[in-house]
Amino acid sequence: MRWVPESPEVAEVAPPDVAGLSIEPLVRAAEAGTPPSTDAVDGFLHGRAVPVVDGSQVTFVFRGEADDVRLRHWVYGLQTATSLHRLEGTDLWYDVLELPEGSRVEYKFEVVRGGDVQWVNDPLNPHRARDPFGANSVCHGAGYAVPEWTRPDPESPSGSLEDRLFRSRALGGSRRVTIYRPARFRETRRYPLLLVHDGGDYLAYAGLQTVLDNLIHRLEIPGMIAALMHPPDRMEQYRGSEAHSRYLVEELLPDLEAALPVQGTRAGRCLMGASLGAVASLSTAVRYPDVFGSLLLQSGSFAFSDIGGHGRGPVFDPIADFVNAYRRAPKRVADKVFVSCGMYESLIYENRSLVPVLERTGMEVRFEEARDGHNWENWRDRLRLGLSWLMPGPLWLVYD
Amino acid sequence: MTTVLLGPVRRAGALVGEVRRLREAGVVDGSARIATITAGWQEWEDQPRPEVAELDRLGQRVVDLGLYHRAERVWAADPELAAAHHEHQMRLRLLRRSYNLRLEQTADAWLGLERLDDAGGVIAGELASACEAVQALDRHHLGRIAALRAEFEERWRPVERLAAAGERAEIERALDGVGLVLVAGGHVPLLLNRLRLFDLAPLLAERSVVAWAGGAMALAERVVLFHDSPPWGPGHAEVGEAGLGRVRGVVVLPDGGRRLRLRDPARVARLARRFAPDACLVLDPGARVEWRDAASTGVAEGVQRLGAEGSVAAAEAVAPPGAAAAGGAPAGGVPATGGPAGGAP
Numbered sequence: 001m002r003w004v005p006e007s008p009e010v011a012e013v014a015p016p017d018v019a020g021l022s023i024e025p026l027v028r029a030a031e032a033g034t035p036p037s038t039d040a041v042d043g044f045l046h047g048r049a050v051p052v053v054d055g056s057q058v059t060f061v062f063r064g065e066a067d068d069v070r071l072r073h074w075v076y077g078l079q080t081a082t083s084l085h086r087l088e089g090t091d092l093w094y095d096v097l098e099l100p101e102g103s104r105v106e107y108k109f110e111v112v113r114g115g116d117v118q119w120v121n122d123p124l125n126p127h128r129a130r131d132p133f134g135a136n137s138v139c140h141g142a143g144y145a146v147p148e149w150t151r152p153d154p155e156s157p158s159g160s161l162e163d164r165l166f167r168s169r170a171l172g173g174s175r176r177v178t179i180y181r182p183a184r185f186r187e188t189r190r191y192p193l194l195l196v197h198d199g200g201d202y203l204a205y206a207g208l209q210t211v212l213d214n215l216i217h218r219l220e221i222p223g224m225i226a227a228l229m230h231p232p233d234r235m236e237q238y239r240g241s242e243a244h245s246r247y248l249v250e251e252l253l254p255d256l257e258a259a260l261p262v263q264g265t266r267a268g269r270c271l272m273g274a275s276l277g278a279v280a281s282l283s284t285a286v287r288y289p290d291v292f293g294s295l296l297l298q299s300g301s302f303a304f305s306d307i308g309g310h311g312r313g314p315v316f317d318p319i320a321d322f323v324n325a326y327r328r329a330p331k332r333v334a335d336k337v338f339v340s341c342g343m344y345e346s347l348i349y350e351n352r353s354l355v356p357v358l359e360r361t362g363m364e365v366r367f368e369e370a371r372d373g374h375n376w377e378n379w380r381d382r383l384r385l386g387l388s389w390l391m392p393g394p395l396w397l398v399y400d
Numbered sequence: 401m402t403t404v405l406l407g408p409v410r411r412a413g414a415l416v417g418e419v420r421r422l423r424e425a426g427v428v429d430g431s432a433r434i435a436t437i438t439a440g441w442q443e444w445e446d447q448p449r450p451e452v453a454e455l456d457r458l459g460q461r462v463v464d465l466g467l468y469h470r471a472e473r474v475w476a477a478d479p480e481l482a483a484a485h486h487e488h489q490m491r492l493r494l495l496r497r498s499y500n501l502r503l504e505q506t507a508d509a510w511l512g513l514e515r516l517d518d519a520g521g522v523i524a525g526e527l528a529s530a531c532e533a534v535q536a537l538d539r540h541h542l543g544r545i546a547a548l549r550a551e552f553e554e555r556w557r558p559v560e561r562l563a564a565a566g567e568r569a570e571i572e573r574a575l576d577g578v579g580l581v582l583v584a585g586g587h588v589p590l591l592l593n594r595l596r597l598f599d600l601a602p603l604l605a606e607r608s609v610v611a612w613a614g615g616a617m618a619l620a621e622r623v624v625l626f627h628d629s630p631p632w633g634p635g636h637a638e639v640g641e642a643g644l645g646r647v648r649g650v651v652v653l654p655d656g657g658r659r660l661r662l663r664d665p666a667r668v669a670r671l672a673r674r675f676a677p678d679a680c681l682v683l684d685p686g687a688r689v690e691w692r693d694a695a696s697t698g699v700a701e702g703v704q705r706l707g708a709e710g711s712v713a714a715a716e717a718v719a720p721p722g723a724a725a726a727g728g729a730p731a732g733g734v735p736a737t738g739g740p741a742g743g744a745p
Contacts, residue, residue, distance in 0.1 A: 184444060186443045186444070188443055189443050220630075220631050384631055385631060385632070388630075388631035388632060389631070389632050392632075394587060395627055395630055395631075396625045396626075396627055396630070396638065397587050397588060397589055397590075397625065397640075398440075398585075398586060398587050398588070398614065399408070399585045399586070399588055399613045399614035399617060399654045399655065400408060400585050400586055400613055400614065
């Protein structure tokens with residue numbers, strides 16, 4: 001099996017959607033022994049956004065000669081690979097899935113030709129989501145739209161980014177951190193500080209700079225400084241590592257607060273991360289419960305076991321040790337915690353289970369679920385609710 | 401003294417045009433200086449925005465009173481007052497949080513009643529009572545703010561303390577010969593805080609004032625904070641605090657076209673009823689209302705008024721209710737009178 005990079009020629013302009021046209025007539029014709037002509041297939045695809053979304057029915061289509069074509073999606077709860085049906089007598093492959101309203105699904109096609117297996121993005125669908133492993137095609141279910149506040153807004157002035165190296169005795173060597181300063185930055189002002197695990201990925205795949213620029217400009221969050229961490233070894237450091245927590249709180253945070261005009265108070269510090277980054281955030285706050293006023297935990301890999309194993313392999317053992325211990329003796333580690341997770345992630349159970357544990361400690365907790373998977377655009381789409389609740393901006397106070 | 405309230409000023413030349421208009425009307429002496437108050441811009445007060453910077457084209461000297469930075473100097477010179485002021489702000493913040501907790505419950509109850517099927521008219525009385533409950537909470541909140549503020553001012557008498565008094569004297573000198581003051585928007589509570597710290601109300605009362613957006617809100621009797629579509633929550637409007645009360649009988653809603661759901665008659669009606677008998681005025685960019693003096697009717701252009709039945713209609717004349725008619729809704733303990741008030745509250 002090999003991964004075939006997508007062609008740069010893939011159109012980025014979505015074709016106009018043609019609603020209400022089902023593939024059923026073609027299927028019925030084929031079943032009746034009169035395979036649709038090439039012109040009929042062309043006509044079906046012409047001007048149509050694919051996958052074809054008709055309410056909760058989503059038709060995935062692939063065109064081309066192959067021995068088999070499978071839909072590979074990242075929806076926990078459905079079969080990970082389903083074979084598309086070949087429309088008899090044509091080179092058109094299709095399958096229909098039921099996707100609830102508001103769904104957003106990332107997928108690829110697995111194309112089998114003469115024993116060769118290739119994973120390819122959907123050549124007919126211009127929507128792509130990038131991540132550290134490449135890109136996926138994206139199906140926007142009925143009712144889902146990319147939030148407009150995630151797109152560059154010419155009215156929103158841009159903040160600035162600056163890379164800095166910080167020495168660490170706890171981890172050895174130095175670590176790169178990108179500093180985000182808001183537009184109209186003033187050295188005389190005291191800003192809240194947002195510390196972001198996997199900050200480079202948040203920038204590259206979740207549009208974090210654009211999101212911060214827009215939300216600050218719209219007064220939904222205050223102007224803030226963000227420290228975006230670039231872990232060279234996240235699989236080690238982000239699994240609840242004591243050394244990472246020590247680096248973050250005892251080394252990086254004092255260095256940042258000495259170098260930047262931040263508030264330097266518990267209320268003025270927010271720690272966030274996704275997946276293992278959420279584990280790193282919570283475990284650091286547990287070790288240093290008086291340091292952070294708020295936590296933003298997205299799709300945390302919070303493996304635990306009530307009895308027996310956690311079923312996620314030995315890599316998760318240290319995480320399960322940490323989460324099990326916290327579930328046994330939960331404590332208040334911040335004032336407010338925002339937790340989000342996709343319903344189509346395998347981690348939804350762990351995240352739902354964490355919420356009442358956090359609430360029992362007296363912390364204010366908000367939990368947001370989305371019909372999405374374990375991916376950066378899911379995390380992007382939840383940033384407005386999370387950040388504006390944890391650190392509300394002066395929306396109600398400023399009238400320009 | 402003339403008072404002009406404007407919506408947000410975004411169009412180049414809008415302020416220049418406004419001042420020229422007042423000059424032509426004989427309200428402003430073309431040879432006199434103009435003062436600006438831009439404290440609502442906070443740290444960015446010393447970076448004049450284009451719409452203000454272009455006032456230089458008028459050929460009149462324009463002086464900014466620099467209230468934000470004056471306050472910073474006061475805090476630096478008088479740490480005891482700075483600490484007391486900080487504590488006072490923390491108390492106000494807690495009070496606002498408490499008000500919001502109660503407001504959410506009270507206003508939600510009103511909303512819930514509206515959703516009931518009331519074919520027989522049984523609920524009408526409950527709706528009126530629910531509205532009164534919100535109004536009572538608003539009055540209570542304004543009263544508590546006023547009490548906290550009075551306590552702070554009684555104890556610390558900020559404007560009499562050395563550093564603040566020095567700045568106040570400089571402001572008086574800066575205003576000498578100034579016939580027109582322009583008040584910009586921005587952070588409204590902060591703007592009001594600075595106006596009060598330096599006791600600007602009596603100085604403004606002797607001069608014509610043009611105020612826009614948040615600046616216009618600060619001149620009203622009560623400042624109503626509003627946003628119908630915030631990221632979180634139902635977006636119940638809040639009574640922020642008492643304004644300077646230069647303009648009475650109106651609730652100023654700048655940029656309401658963007659911040660309010662004006663096509664939702666139920667929301668519009670709730671807002672209008674809650675703040676009745678004050679007139680809820682939407683001041684979008686380009687909107688303008690002018691009172692030539694305390695007794696005259698306001699002349700409005702591009703202003704929309706919210707109706708108690710959910711309507712949004714153009715307002716041409718703004719005739720605030722008289723003291724007797726106002727009856728029900730004294731704002732922050734300040735009795736309503738007709739038209740803009742001639743003096744400071």
